[in-house]
Amino acid sequence: MDCVDLYYLHRIPGDDGLKSWMEAAKKLVAEGKCKYLGLSEATPAQIxxxxAIHPLTAVQQEWSLLIRNLEADVVPTCRDLGIAVxxxxxxxRGFTSALVKAPEDWAKIGNEGGAATGFQSGCPHLSGDNVSTNAQLLAPLEKKAAELGVTPAQLSLAWLHAQGADIFPIPGTTKVANLESNVGAAKLSQDVPKDIFDAISREVDHTKMQGDxxxxxxxxxCYEKK
Structure with a gap:
């Protein structure tokens, strides 16, 4: 392609490396080779x-009902600068579908159960004894989803959409049914009253999640370890 719409630096190779990349990417924008620039896993200071070198359009960061550390610093920084998240x-990684209660349940997720041997197996918070411990944190989500007649996956994704018009979740799937469910979650975020999402924020205690x-x-x- 002649032009990349949004060009990301997905991991930050130190402050000097960031400066070098931004200066090079700024030239690419001027040459018409890309339109917008973004970062991923950047600290507020790096953002x-x-x-300051060239306006950022987006900062990509992990965010879900259980991964919420960015709410304290990255999100406010982006909003102060007018950058989308x-x-x-x-x-x-499929965990807020509430289908996974034990490590063997990952076989229910992914293409032909691929999550059982996929990236999830190497994530401390999604493997071993942490699976059952962290699954219990989703009980309020499961209860409210049942009351609303939707799936926990839809409600958890709708919760994220409801965090603001400047938030753009990017769920991935290999199944058409899940794609349709994810699209439905965007509409659900507009239909569910704000107080329900606020309650979910409080009741799903992400601070008790076990494992990195x-x-x-x-x-x-990762930005929180820098």
Missing amino acids: RAAH VAYSPLC RYAEGMMGS
Whole structure:
């Protein structure tokens, strides 16, 4: 293609590396090779430093009902600068579907049960004894979804959509039915009263989640460990 619409730096190679990348990417925008720039897994300070070199359009960060540390610093920084937040893994890699209560249940997720041997198996919060412990945190979500006649996956995704018009969840799936469900979640976010989403925010206690979101060797590139 002649032009990339949104060009991301997905991991930040230090502050000097960020400065170098932003200056190079700024030239690509000027040359018409890309339209907009974004970062992923950047600290608030890195977001501000990059934005000063060239305006950022989006910051991509993991965000779901159980992964919410960015709400304290990354989201306010982006809103202060007018940058959209692209929420990756908005269903916590399938975990907020509430279909997974034990490690063996990952075989219910993914293409032909591929999640059983997929990336989830290497994530501390989604493997081993942490699976059953963290699954219990979703009980309020399951209860409210049953009351509304929707799935926990739909309600958890709708909750994220409802966090603001500047939030763009990017759920992934290999199944048409899940795609249709995800599209329905966007509409659900408009139909469900705000007080219900506020209650879910309070009742699903993400602070009690056990385990890091990445394996030890990868956590060093995550913004909260910088």
